[in-house]
Amino acid sequence: MNASNFDVDVGARLRELRVRHGLSQRALAKRAGVSNATVSMVEANRMSPSVSGLRQILSGIPLSLSEFFAEAKPTVEQVVFRASELKEIAGGRISFRQVGSNLEGRSLQMIHERYKPGAVSGKAMLSHQGEEAGLIIRGRMGLEVDGARYELNPGDAYFFDSRKPHAFKNIGDEDLELVSACTPPSF
Amino acid sequence: MNASNFDVDVGARLRELRVRHGLSQRALAKRAGVSNATVSMVEANRMSPSVSGLRQILSGIPLSLSEFFAEAKPTVEQVVFRASELKEIAGGRISFRQVGSNLEGRSLQMIHERYKPGAVSGKAMLSHQGEEAGLIIRGRMGLEVDGARYELNPGDAYFFDSRKPHAFKNIGDEDLELVSACTPPSF
């Protein structure tokens, strides 16, 4: 049994991509160097192509296997989130106010962060893979990533791999305010 | 043209994942309900499994096809980007200052945006799939997504699917300043 996710409907996905690119089964088959019968069979799920066969077919679009199997991103309903609507996901001396409350199925998370003077946060462990970026709006931040220390002022920014251990600290006298984003939002 | 990637070595990737999970070929085969011979052949690239066969094999780890074919993320060298180092990717009445200059291999892009009063930007066409988010620092923004119009003030934020047509405008008297992020950075 396949534990982790819903199965990709290979046939439907191929058809969707082919049509989106304005190709007929035959046109795609010719570009890819396979028979039109194969394209037809695969799209109808009447057979499961070999990986090399699928790669061959996709070369006619062209598209990588990675792109083919990438998770479909669900549509996000709400577009605008008022300042008062941002979801508080941390309290006290640190305020994390997230854009949108439901992370399910998203690949991007944005947070409006505020730290009181001296406040600290961070992760020591390797979390799931992904990337993190942020830009300082106000105040001074001390950043430690993978053992290296930095000081950031308004307008400065950071970018690193989420798997590296990291810590944030407000090292100034006033509140520290920044906007951060990370992907994927799973943590 | 498939700009983005090199082909996956299916055999090597499977072996890497199996070993990383501490499974022998036979143990994996048993959990997945396939023969050990198949696992051996696939790892040696002596045959290219069918998609359904590979899915079956991966179910023993377990791992989804999506995860199997996901691109390995390269490590990002530079962590901190000074305000003066942000890369200007648009000029004139609109200033887009990107965190980091090289997007290759990244899945996250962050931009410090500034619009003069009246300045407009946006995309009418469907661009590649992904998500976009932003948070207003200063000024007033008019946002149109998929035909719907919104007004945003400092602290407000937005989040939508990049494929929807969208436009940004500074509808205030002062400069509009915001931090945005999108994924994937391809555009």
Added chain:
DNA sequence: TTCATCCGTTCAATATAAAGAACATTCTTA
């Protein structure tokens, strides 16, 4: 109409993936 050309599907023949058993090798353990 009739011809031409496109579309997607289906069929029989062939190439290849997958199973099950036997193989060689390297460890343990007696």
Added chain:
DNA sequence: TAAGAATGTTCTTTATATTGAACGGATGAA
């Protein structure tokens, strides 16, 4: 030593993916 159990590989048979050609339907032009 030798026996036992683990590993990954290689064999032969069987199931299935893939081909090339033929099919039926739709569209458009003479």
